[in-house]
Amino acid sequence: MSDLTILPVDTKSLGDRSYLVHDGEVAFVVDPQRDIDRVQHLLEQEGVRLTHVLETHIHNDYVTGGYALARETGAAYLVNAADPVSFDRVPVEDRQVVAVGDRMRLTAVATPGHTWTHLSYLLADDTAGRTLAVLSGGSLLHGSTGRPDLLGPDHTDALVRRQHASAHLLADLAPGSARLLPTHGFGSFCSATQSDVTASTIGDERLANPVLREDVETWVAGLLAGLDAWPAYYARMAPANLAGPDAPDLTPPRHADADQIRRALHAGEWVVDLRHRTAFAAGHVPGSLSFGLEDSFATYLGWLIPAGTPLTLLGETPEQVALAQRELSRIGLDRPAAQATGGPQDWTTEPSSFPVARFADLESVRRHRDVVVLDVRLAGEHAERRLDGALGIPLHELPGRLDEVPDGEVWVHCGAGYRAATAGSLLAARGRSVVVVDDEFDRAADAGLPLVEASA
Missing domain, CATH: 3.40.250.10 (Rhodanese-like domain)
Structure with a gap:
């Protein structure tokens, strides 16, 4: 008999993964994104029937597709019994076992830390008699964990310690060979730290993940010190998910001349x-x-x-x-x-434009005249390593702080160019003279620009 099929559904723009798992006949889905047509296409492609949709937690970084997908397919919608949702669901509790088809067995494990009511799932193949994977949501991630501060400062200290304990619980319950399948950690702001790892096992994490290698006090101190801002729209995601969001209307908007x-x-x-x-x-x-x-x-x-x-x-x-x-x-x-x-x-009949440059151009200009250098990276990035004399205003704060940018020509940079371009457009819309540095920040030193390091 063939192995179970585990298909990730990547949403690279948000740094998340959903998973479709099937035995050739029936399937379940974990943490689906809002645009459920991607999952429906996979179900058709694989020729399997969806029977269960699972949420590991009430998400803070996206609007779920779980409620709509379950309604459209008739699948059971599994959500933690403790979550105060406003819709009918199959309530799930710690250590509850859910059978999917004849082979797949899911065991819910309470893993608070990212949220208070977070669940992870151990996936076992009853035919093989072993645990194949840990569907960890925002608990144990590849080289990291989900961040514990999204519910506000009153909860952070308690949640971060629960996160440490939850990670160790998963590492104890699952064999080293089990695949670790998190929802977050691929660039998501829900991840406490970023890792380049895209595939891992519980055994790999025992060897390399700081949360499993450091005592709780060391790990808590290091993690909290490294947390930076998270997107403001996160505040609207949990209320939307508790209400049971519909599938999106993706028909084209009206045309504007x-x-x-x-x-x-x-x-x-x-x-x-x-x-x-x-x-x-x-x-x-x-x-x-x-x-x-x-x-x-x-x-x-x-x-x-x-x-x-x-x-x-x-x-x-x-x-x-x-x-x-x-x-x-x-x-x-x-x-x-x-x-x-x-x-x-x-x-438009009168298009606008502004120059684009490299760090080498900035170095040349600064030798001849004064310009304003604006760094729109996150505060942590700016503090760690920055151009000497650069003003740091994170991009997400810039709309409310435009008046703080000194008069004169503004050379704006970030880490690679994307955020700088957005910042440049905000400044240009205010009538400012702008040059956008479209370059990797690592090239600033090679260009001869003086840098200030965090340790200096």
Whole structure:
């Protein structure tokens, strides 16, 4: 008899993974994202029937697709019995065993730390008589754990200690050969620290993961010292998930012509350009904002846009707009007000532009004249290593702190260029003279720019 099939469903833009697991006939899904059509396509492709949908926790970083997927397929929807949801579900408690088909057996394990009611699941194959995997959600991650501070400072100290204990519990309950299958940890802000590891086992984690190698006090102190800001939209995700969100409406928004785009900007609405940042710099609608359709798109747009602000999307193609709409639906930003495709020549009669440069250009300019250097990386990144004399304002704080940027020409940088382009567009929309540094920060030293290290 063949092994069970475990299929990850990656959402790289949010740093998350869902999982579809089947025995050739029936399947279950863990922590599905909002756009459930991806899971439905996999079910059809594999020729299996979905019987169970599981949530490891009430998610803080995305709107779940679990409720909608269970309703559309008739699958049982398993959610912790202690979670105060407003819909019918199959309540699950610690050490409850759930049989899926004739072979798959899931054992729920209470693993508080990321949230108070977090569950992980041990997956066993009854035919093989062994535990194959740990579906750990936001508990034990590859080289890390889920962060413990998302419920607020009143809970952080208790949760971080519970997280340490939960990680050790999972490592004790599962054999070293069991695959570790977390939901977070692939760039998600739900991860306490970032790791490049994309596949691991419980045995691997016992050897390498700090939470399993350090005593609780050492680990707690190190983890809490390294936590940085998390996206503001996280505050809206748990309430949405407790209410049982519907599947998103991904039909195209209405088309906006140049005059409608101009009026939207005049009314204080957001007009977001999805093209690559260098294309935006070369020509864009005055007042529009650069959020290129890359992996950071939904996270940073969701973080910066004020809740309830109407949004118009500008893309080169309908496909680009459709992808942006899908990405935004995952964090609850449904139904953009409008969209338009083409290029600046289709959206405005007077396009704006600003220069793009490298760190070597900045070094050359600073030898001849004074310019304002703005670093829009996270506070922790800026504190660890920064350009001497650079002003640090994290991108997510910049809309409320634009007046703190000194007068003069502003050279704005980040770690690789994406955040700098967004910051540059915010500054340009305020009439500032901007140069965006589209370069890797590691190249600043090679360019001869003086750096300040955290240890200095």
